[in-house]
Amino acid sequence: MRPIITLGVGFLLALFSAALTYSAPPAMQGDLAGAALFIQPTKTPQPEGLSEIGSTDPIIIMGFVIALIIIVPILLRRKSWIEPR
DSSP states (O other): OHHHHHHHHHHHHHHHHHHHHOOOOOOOOSOOTGGGGTOOOOOOOOOSOOOOTTOOHHHHHHHHHHHHHHHHHHHHHHHHHHSOO
16 A cells, blocks of 8 residues: 555655646747837836845855854764763
8 A cells, every 4th residue: 555655645745747848838929020010119117226236145144053053063063972871
């Protein structure tokens, strides 16, 4: 029974993953020449914020915080692990 459940869960995960990553190509219907009467050109809006593209500073800071959360307790318990009982 366990292998059947494992295969079923794996199959469901594979289908769910495929459904999330699949994107259907857009369907082109007919000639769009008539739609040109309704299309109005618009101005491109100016960017509001001046964020730096590709900035990873917050990610690096969170990495250090996570590393400290993991390393500090290990360093505090290190002496009790080394001492013979």
